Amino acid sequence: MVLVLTGVCLVCAALLGGAYVITKDPIAKADKEKTVKALSEVLPAFDTVSEEPLEAGGCNYYVAQKDGAVVGYAIESKTGGFGGELTVMVGIDAKTGFIWNTAPLKHGETPGLGAKCEDANGKFRTQWQGLNPAEHAFEVKKDIDAITASTITSKAYTKCVTQALEAYKLIMEEPSNE
Amino acid sequence: MNILVSPNPHIHSKWSTRSLMTDVVIALLPAAICSVVFYGWREALVLAVSVLSCVGFEWLITRCLMKQRSTICDMSAVVTGLLLGMNLPFTTPWWMVMIGALVAIGIAKMTFGGLGQNVFNPALVGRVFLLVSFPAVMTTWVGPVHFADAFTGSTPLSSVNEAILNGTPVTEITSQYSYGSMLLANLGGSAGEICALALLLGFVYLCVRKVIKPWITLSIFATVALTSLIFWGIDSARFTDPAFNLLSGGLILGACFMATDYVTSPMSTLGGIIFGVGIGFLTMMIRYFGSYPEGVSFAILIMNAFVPLLNRWCKQKKFGRA
Amino acid sequence: MNKFRIILDGIVKNNPTFVLILGMCPTLATTTSAINGLSMGLATMFVLILANMVISLIAPIVPDKVHIPVYIVVIATFVTLLQLLLKAYVPAVNDALGLFIPLIVVNCIILGRAEGFANKHGVGESALDGIGIGIGFTLALTVLGAVREILGSGSIFNVQFIGEQYQMLAFVMAPGAFICLGYLMVLFNKFIKKEK
Numbered sequence: 001m002v003l004v005l006t007g008v009c010l011v012c013a014a015l016l017g018g019a020y021v022i023t024k025d026p027i028a029k030a031d032k033e034k035t036v037k038a039l040s041e042v043l044p045a046f047d048t049v050s051e052e053p054l055e056a057g058g059c060n061y062y063v064a065q066k067d068g069a070v071v072g073y074a075i076e077s078k079t080g081g082f083g084g085e086l087t088v089m090v091g092i093d094a095k096t097g098f099i100w101n102t103a104p105l106k107h108g109e110t111p112g113l114g115a116k117c118e119d120a121n122g123k124f125r126t127q128w129q130g131l132n133p134a135e136h137a138f139e140v141k142k143d144i145d146a147i148t149a150s151t152i153t154s155k156a157y158t159k160c161v162t163q164a165l166e167a168y169k170l171i172m173e174e175p176s177n178e
Numbered sequence: 179m180n181i182l183v184s185p186n187p188h189i190h191s192k193w194s195t196r197s198l199m200t201d202v203v204i205a206l207l208p209a210a211i212c213s214v215v216f217y218g219w220r221e222a223l224v225l226a227v228s229v230l231s232c233v234g235f236e237w238l239i240t241r242c243l244m245k246q247r248s249t250i251c252d253m254s255a256v257v258t259g260l261l262l263g264m265n266l267p268f269t270t271p272w273w274m275v276m277i278g279a280l281v282a283i284g285i286a287k288m289t290f291g292g293l294g295q296n297v298f299n300p301a302l303v304g305r306v307f308l309l310v311s312f313p314a315v316m317t318t319w320v321g322p323v324h325f326a327d328a329f330t331g332s333t334p335l336s337s338v339n340e341a342i343l344n345g346t347p348v349t350e351i352t353s354q355y356s357y358g359s360m361l362l363a364n365l366g367g368s369a370g371e372i373c374a375l376a377l378l379l380g381f382v383y384l385c386v387r388k389v390i391k392p393w394i395t396l397s398i399f400a401t402v403a404l405t406s407l408i409f410w411g412i413d414s415a416r417f418t419d420p421a422f423n424l425l426s427g428g429l430i431l432g433a434c435f436m437a438t439d440y441v442t443s444p445m446s447t448l449g450g451i452i453f454g455v456g457i458g459f460l461t462m463m464i465r466y467f468g469s470y471p472e473g474v475s476f477a478i479l480i481m482n483a484f485v486p487l488l489n490r491w492c493k494q495k496k497f498g499r500a
Numbered sequence: 501m502n503k504f505r506i507i508l509d510g511i512v513k514n515n516p517t518f519v520l521i522l523g524m525c526p527t528l529a530t531t532t533s534a535i536n537g538l539s540m541g542l543a544t545m546f547v548l549i550l551a552n553m554v555i556s557l558i559a560p561i562v563p564d565k566v567h568i569p570v571y572i573v574v575i576a577t578f579v580t581l582l583q584l585l586l587k588a589y590v591p592a593v594n595d596a597l598g599l600f601i602p603l604i605v606v607n608c609i610i611l612g613r614a615e616g617f618a619n620k621h622g623v624g625e626s627a628l629d630g631i632g633i634g635i636g637f638t639l640a641l642t643v644l645g646a647v648r649e650i651l652g653s654g655s656i657f658n659v660q661f662i663g664e665q666y667q668m669l670a671f672v673m674a675p676g677a678f679i680c681l682g683y684l685m686v687l688f689n690k691f692i693k694k695e696k
Contacts, residue, residue, distance in 0.1 A: 001563045008558070008570050012577040019581050026588035034591065110669075113313050148314050277668070285679060310675065311668040 039064060041120070042091025042101040043072040056174070057167035070094045073171060075164040076105065081156040084108035088157055090164035097168075102128045102161060107153075114153030122147075124154065133165045195293070198440075199253030201389045205380030206260050206435065212373035213264065221268040224275055228263030229256055231279035239288045254293045258282055261301035261435060265428065265475070266308065267316065274312060278304040298482045299442045302475050309475075374430050381434035390438045393447050394454040398433040399424060401458025409466060417466060429461065432474035442482045449485075449492035456481045503628055510632020516609045517640035517681075518688040523609040526600050527641060528677040534657050537645025539593045540600060541638025543586070547578045547604050548637075549630035552618040554578075556626035559619035571614045572605070579605045609637060640684075647680050648672060 039049055039062055046064035053060035053076070061075040072094050078087040086107045091100040102125065109115045116122055124147045138158050140146050146154035214222045236255040240248040249255075262282055266275060282304030290296040309316045384390045402423050409417040423429070437443060437457055444453050457477045464473025516522045526544070531537040554574050562570045583601045586594040594601065604610065613633055618626040649655055652671030654662025670676045 001566050004558075004562055005566050005570060005573075008562075008573055012573050016577060016580055016584075019584050023584040023588040027584070030588060030591040110313070113669075273666075289682075307668075307670050307675075310673060311670040312665075313669065315665075 035062075038089055038103060038105060039074045039091070041103045042074055042089050044091075044093055044100055046071050057163075057170040059164060059167040061167065061171065072100060073168060075167050075171075077160040077164040077167065078106075079156050079159045079163065081107055082109050082114045082150070082152040086153070086156045086160060088160035088164070090161050090168075092164075092168050097133065099128050099131045099133065099161070099165075101125075102157075104157070109150070109153045114147065114150040116147045116150065117153055117157055124157075128161065133168075138162050138165075195252040195254065198389055199257050201384060201387050202257050202435070203253065203260060205383045205389075206257075206264070208376040208379050209373055209431070210260065210264060212376045213268075216373070217268040223272065224266055224268055224270055225260065225263040227272045227275045228266070228279055229259035231276045232256070232259030232262065232283050235280055235283040236288070239284060240292070244288070249292060252293065255283060258287070258300045258304075261431075262304045264431065265301065265305040270308075270315060274308060274315065277311075278308045281307040294441055296441055297485070298479055299436050299439050302436055302479055302482075306475050306479060374425055377430045377434055381430075384434075384438075391447065391450065394438050394443055394450040394457075395433045397451045397454030398429075398437060398458040398461075401455045402429060402462055405459055405462040409462070423462065423465065427465075427472045428474045432461075432478055433457070436475075437478050437481075442485060444485050444488040444492065446489070446492040449488040452488055452492070453481050453485065456484065503625075506625060506628040507632035507635070510629060510634070511636040511639065512692060514633065515636040515640060515688070516633055517637060517644075518685050519692075520609075520612075521685075522612055523607045523637065526603065526607060527644065528674065528681065530597055530600050531641055531645035531648055531677060532672050533649040533653065533655075534642055534646035536596055537641035537643075538638065540597055541634070541641040543582060543593075543597065543601060544604055544607060544609065544637055545630070545634025546582055547575065548610050548613060548634045549627055550578045551575045551610055552613055552626040552630035553623050555614045556618040556621055556623050567619070568611075571611060575610055575614070576605045609633065644677075644680055644684060647684065648676055651680075652676060 036049065040046070043064045044066075046066045048065045050063045053062055055061070056075075059075050059077045061073055063070055064072045064074065073092045075090045075092065076087060077090060078085050080086070084107075086109070087105040089103045089105050091102065092098070093100045103120070104117050107115065107117065109117065117124055119125060123145065127145055136143050138144060138161060140151065140154045140158050144154065144158050210225060214225070232255045233250050237248045237250050240246050240250075259279060259282075262278055263275065266278065282300040285307075286298050286300040286303035287293065287296045381392075381395060385392050403420040406418065406420040406423040410419045418426075433454075437454065444450050457474075460477035460480055461473045464470060464476055470476070510516075512519075514520055517524075517527055523544070526540055530540040551571075551574055555571055558570070558574075559567075579602060582604070583594065586601065613629060617629045621629070646656055648671045649657075650662070651668050652673075654660060654664070654667040668676075671680065
């Protein structure tokens, strides 16, 4: 009895160990591609990006470079949305300090309502592009248009952006990034 | 074999389903007329489409699918249609009303075996299905056409819900609505919610005709009043007051006409009171803490599910035994 | 037993979703679109065939007392293998199905077939049973996913053909899954009865 169970477990463990070794690199590559894809959506064109996310003000962020010069910062920020946690990636153009683009990374918003924040060409997502943080208070229904019938999602999304901008200020104050 | 569980009138009274249902229709008429007066021809269209398609679907299903004599003569489909229509905003497109009618009659009623077998109130299932399916249309309320300046696009309850989320005191919102105007003509909301007085008139008519017993309705009102009194007493800036809660939203329509539906409410008085308390409490919890501004329909549907249990628990005493 | 009969039984007479009513959790949760239903069905079929074969091989030497732990270890191994492969080569599928890939371990279809079929039959027959049941499950999930996608998102296999304002969101959510599954079961069983 013990012998069979041990034997089966050993064989299975060996099999999985082998599979893990074989798939390790492709998985890492796939993960990396996912991050790069998410970053390229919110940042101006870049060629290299920080391997590991850095941290500032409670937010993870990536620094993107092109030809050795920093072109943008992508800051991940999260808050409670309508249906669970909402994570938004905010890309900031390093040259101007303006918002380049934003993208929701993870959300549990209602399909057809709050989930419209996914739509990259929708009115809600496009309104963020090129905004100057210094000129806006970022308040829903004032300078930010809400998604129809989804005020909570719109507010959560806006809060994420505000948090990311706070984090961006901290990043700029850190001398190590110069 | 299915045993038909049904309340008293089916067993020992001279009333037929048809006369009972006709009484319900008569009771709903004042509120329906009010809503047409306030909202105009589009409201009449919603009500007409709703009633006609409910009756039509019932006829089609009984004749073509079940191959039986159709049951449309018992008027229950008319009641379902009227209630469904009164629960929708008057801006609802006609095809959406028809989908609601198909869900109400086809899914909620006939799938379970027709009148007397359905667990959930068909009109409410239709309404909640539409609310979940087309939230943008179903939650965009437009004020009555006769109050051009009250064209706010939101109901008193949805404004309050937003105020709570924003952290502004709800008194700022509630002070905009006088109780008198809410009693006569609710500002914004679905058709059946607009005139509390007309609905109460229908309720009194039903009670006088002994079509319904008032216990369920009264216990809902009492629970809503008590629950909101407690919360309002604790923090009047965050929670709305009892009178506001009694008069706003679909509470009166739901408590008077939907919760008292024969098939989907408990048979005994005690069961009915527990049922009503449950609805009232759940309604207030959804209004105060939920993300939907209004919770009456959800509360009634949830308590519908408990009706078989309540019927078992509060069995009526047999004759001859105290 | 006729080989073709085993496969056909898995699809019709023993259809795991519509007749045996097994594996309801992934059935209800992952069928928000036809493609999700299809990938969940194929993923389950992969594990089902391999687990059936291995279990029919080792069944004679496994003592009764530990047969459930052994079967679970075998099934879990194939599920983990599947997840690693999906993550590495088709990450999109892995993201879409998420938690429901590891949950294949506890899918009662797989343990049910191991207990009910594979440990009494040979490798070949067990493999055929895995294929049959797998196809039955995949078809059921794809049909359910397609119906929900058409009604709820107005598209089929991601090809949009109904305007946004006509989409019934209830069908992409949990209640729609239950409603669709119920009606599909009714239709399927009516159809089977007529066959007889």
